[in-house]
Amino acid sequence: xxxxxxxxxxxxxxxxxxxxxxxxxxxxxxxxxxxxxxxxxxxxxxxxxxxxxxxxxxxxxxxxxxxxxxxxxxxxxxxxxxxxxxxxxxxxxxxxxxxxxxxxxxxxxxxxxxxxxxxxxx
Amino acid sequence: xxxxxxxxxxxxxxxxxxxxxxxxxxxxxxxxxxxxxxxxxxxxxxxxxxxxxxxxxxxxxxxxxxxxxxxxxxxxxxxxxxxxxxxxxxxxxxxxxxxxxxxxxx
Numbered sequence: 001x002x003x004x005x006x007x008x009x010x011x012x013x014x015x016x017x018x019x020x021x022x023x024x025x026x027x028x029x030x031x032x033x034x035x036x037x038x039x040x041x042x043x044x045x046x047x048x049x050x051x052x053x054x055x056x057x058x059x060x061x062x063x064x065x066x067x068x069x070x071x072x073x074x075x076x077x078x079x080x081x082x083x084x085x086x087x088x089x090x091x092x093x094x095x096x097x098x099x100x101x102x103x104x105x106x107x108x109x110x111x112x113x114x115x116x117x118x119x120x121x122x
Numbered sequence: 123x124x125x126x127x128x129x130x131x132x133x134x135x136x137x138x139x140x141x142x143x144x145x146x147x148x149x150x151x152x153x154x155x156x157x158x159x160x161x162x163x164x165x166x167x168x169x170x171x172x173x174x175x176x177x178x179x180x181x182x183x184x185x186x187x188x189x190x191x192x193x194x195x196x197x198x199x200x201x202x203x204x205x206x207x208x209x210x211x212x213x214x215x216x217x218x219x220x221x222x223x224x225x226x227x228x
Contacts, residue, residue: 035217037166045158045166045209045219061216062123095165100177106213108156108171110178115165 002026004096004113011119012086019082020116022096029077030054033099035109036070036081040092048094050105051079086120093117124148124212126220136228141197143223145210150190154213157186157195160222161206169208170195202227 007021022034036048049060051070058070067086072079079096094116097109125148135141145155153173158166168177170186173193183198197204205227210220 044207044222045160045211047211047217047219059216097166100168100171106154106217108158108168108177108211109166110168112165112167 002098002111004098004111006094006096006113006116009117009119011121013122014087014120016086016120017082017084018086018118019080020094020118022079022081022113024053024077024079024098027098029074031102033105034072034079035097035099036068037095037097038092039095039115040089043092048081050099052105053077053079083118086118088120090118091120123216124151124214124218126210126212126218128208128210128220128223130223131221132224132226134226134228135197135200137202138199141200141204141225143195143197143208143225145188145193145195145220147191147193147212149214151212151214153189155186155188155193156211156213157184158209158211159204159206160209166209197225200225200227 003025005023038046048064051058053072067084069082096113098111100110101107127146129144155173157170160166174186185196187194207222207224209222
């Protein structure tokens, strides 16, 4: 079975950093792009960026270009989202999601992680 | 940035009736649109991509239509389990989501 399994919830103080992981299984890791999507409490979905698990290339939505870094480890089929200089407004659930069409960077996502709640509070 | 506007914000429909959800793009996106269903406390679920292609395992009562700037998700005969928030997402330049439509069972 195909899965994306994310790391557990985090509580951080303002100014700290956090790294959320997303481990893929059941399919060829390098074949599908991965999105990161953020959802603040009670709010809608916001696309953060995309990573190519094969080549490692990344692209970010403009508002996520400064403090957010996506990486991947092909040896463990894991992608990561690292967030630095955390602010209270970064409190949200962070999802990783697999683009459905192999090799296509822009399409719907058919496989989602369970979400990771990151809480930023002093 | 392409802005996606969904309407209505909330839709109340009786079981067995048709639900029609709209999504408008601020500029043409051809057919580069997906629809998702999200239930409380869960990750989104892909329903439609390419504006009208039903994702694997999605019931036939869900259908998508439209191109350019106007898109529609139709649930032909609403079931109780369809109560959720529905989002559209476009894929021109970088992906953006609409604000969502909450579907309630009347």
